[in-house]
Amino acid sequence: MTEQLRLYTYWRSSAAYRVRIGLNLKDLRYETVPVHLLRDGGEQHTPHFRDASPQGLVPVLKHGNRMLRQSVAILEYLDETWPAPPLLPATSRDRQRVRAIAQAVACDVHPLNNLRVMRYFEHTWHVPQPERDEWVRHWIVDGFRAIESMLNDHPSTGRYCDGDTPTIADCCLIPQVYNARRFGVAVEGFPTIARIEQACLALPAFDNARPERQPDCPAPQ
Known part of the structure; x- marks a missing residue:
């Protein structure tokens, strides 16, 4: 059984957009947790979110108890964890x-x-x-x-x-x-x-x- 996936995201973040595409290509269900990057100076700067992302950046993908950061690294993690369909070529x-x-x-x-x-x-x-x-x-x-x-x-x-x-x-x-x-x-x-x-x-x-x-x-x- 797949552990719960939770994506900390912002609708207009292109880095978060990358991960949404990858999750969708893998047909993986995930919970969306919005992080508003403009409201009140940016919710990414709050102590609570900094616990998830020390850089104060989205996206963060929570898989079970693991916090995964950096969009391209997350995409490679998805590909290694759920190999089909692949996001990288064979050679x-x-x-x-x-x-x-x-x-x-x-x-x-x-x-x-x-x-x-x-x-x-x-x-x-x-x-x-x-x-x-x-x-x-x-x-x-x-x-x-x-x-x-x-x-x-x-x-x-x-x-x-x-x-x-x-x-x-x-x-x-x-x-x-x-x-x-x-x-x-x-x-x-x-x-x-x-x-x-x-x-x-x-x-x-x-x-x-x-x-x-x-x-x-x-x-x-």
Whole structure:
């Protein structure tokens, strides 16, 4: 019997979005525990949540009594604990490529435009909103140019980032595409990324993980 899974998440967190996709692809039931990153200065800074995440970051996945942190590490944990369907390819060469694409998002693009960076720009350096938004767009476009090159015309690229089965690379890429659209990046300028996004979002596992489908997503005004 699977021990209870509890995901500490925020509806618009792209890192949490990655893990929601992975859980859905594995068809794993989990309880959602919203952590509002903006309310009252951010619930991630409360002592209670810091016990779960010393970095004060979402997501955290609680599996039984274990607290699992860092989205890509959580995805690999899911794949090792519940191997079917796999989130990594069968060969070491293809696994390396999938991890490289995932890390291009998770290590190189996302950290430059996450909430902590934007708040530091706003509250410490008093950078105006238009300049902050341009910073975000610049680094997303820079990263997407590289990722598009990694995907375009590569023999391992199929319907998804690697072949015809979603992998950890897709789990990381699709939330970053959501962020790109949110900040006005013309994703259609990256045709392979845009095509893979459409293929992924046609799957219930990706569609149900969308930010607007989460229970803590604010009602439209």
